[in-house]
Amino acid sequence: MSRFELIAFDCDGVLVDSEPITCGVLADMLTELGWEMSVEKTIRAFVGKHVRDEMPNIEARIGKPLPPDFYEQFIERRNRGLETSITAVRGVHGAIEQLAVRNTPFCVASGADRAKMRLTLGRTGLLPFFEGRLFSGMEVPRTKPAPDVYLLAARTMGADPARCAVIEDTPTGIAAGLAAGMTVFGYAERMDPQLLRDAGAAEVFDDMAQLAELVA
Incomplete structure (x- = not known):
């Protein structure tokens, strides 16, 4: 009982x-935007938070607006990773x-x-x-x-x-x-x-x- x-x-x-899969995808996308991020750093910064809610903070850090389809691209790439590796x-x-x-x-x-x-x-x-x-x-x-x-x-x-x-x-x-x-x-x-x-x-x-x- x-x-x-x-x-x-x-x-x-x-x-x-x-988390390593999701944060790996996010780390890759942030690095592509000019913010060099490892999986470990991304886990420390973003685990427990919603990427959609963090988008203004990401824009402030990279100094420019995110691509209009950033969140949709993140979901698509994340889901591909989860389907193959979870x-x-x-x-x-x-x-x-x-x-x-x-x-x-x-x-x-x-x-x-x-x-x-x-x-x-x-x-x-x-x-x-x-x-x-x-x-x-x-x-x-x-x-x-x-x-x-x-x-x-x-x-x-x-x-x-x-x-x-x-x-x-x-x-x-x-x-x-x-x-x-x-x-x-x-x-x-x-x-x-x-x-x-x-x-x-x-x-x-x-x-x-x-x-x-x-x-x-």
């Missing part, structure tokens, strides 16, 4: 290892199966759009676990760090936010979970654990094999 009524997972970086986060299949065996309700509450979630979860074999339990920050008034998508998930799933656990890998996502009144666990396989602690994660872990016991 779990002490939580619902486990709400972020998607990118928590269920699917998409993998599940290490150990996440086993972790989800453990939650299912224990009858612990779970869902995805991501800042990503629904089409991207279906693509990445589908390619990694995780989608059957989450059918009917996908919540997108693009479908609520405010996306992360606002709590809207987590509150929608709790309301739809019939759970008390105070008895929900959130699994996040960025300070932005942790802020959203905390604003929803939920307990947040920071997943730090690719992120600096101290950043997640400083953001307010109740506990930080780096192996999905630990998840079932953390929420038990």
Whole structure:
């Protein structure tokens, strides 16, 4: 049994290892525009943020307007990369199966759009676990760090936010979970654990094999 009524997972970086792919595409596009960026620098600067929201900052940095189709080109190139290279986060299949065996309700509450979630979860074999339990920050008034998508998930799933656990890998996502009144666990396989602690994660872990016991 779990002490939580619902486990709400972020998607990118928590269920699917998409950040290096997405940030690799963005790094290439920024470099093409004259802003030399590595994948590592792009991850530090942009993970947890929406590229569309960051476009004014990019324009300020490169000193000129972005091409009119910049965002559309980013989505197209990102999706090509995800279709060919996406993998599940290490150990996440086993972790989800453990939650299912224990009858612990779970869902995805991501800042990503629904089409991207279906693509990445589908390619990694995780989608059957989450059918009917996908919540997108693009479908609520405010996306992360606002709590809207987590509150929608709790309301739809019939759970008390105070008895929900959130699994996040960025300070932005942790802020959203905390604003929803939920307990947040920071997943730090690719992120600096101290950043997640400083953001307010109740506990930080780096192996999905630990998840079932953390929420038990």
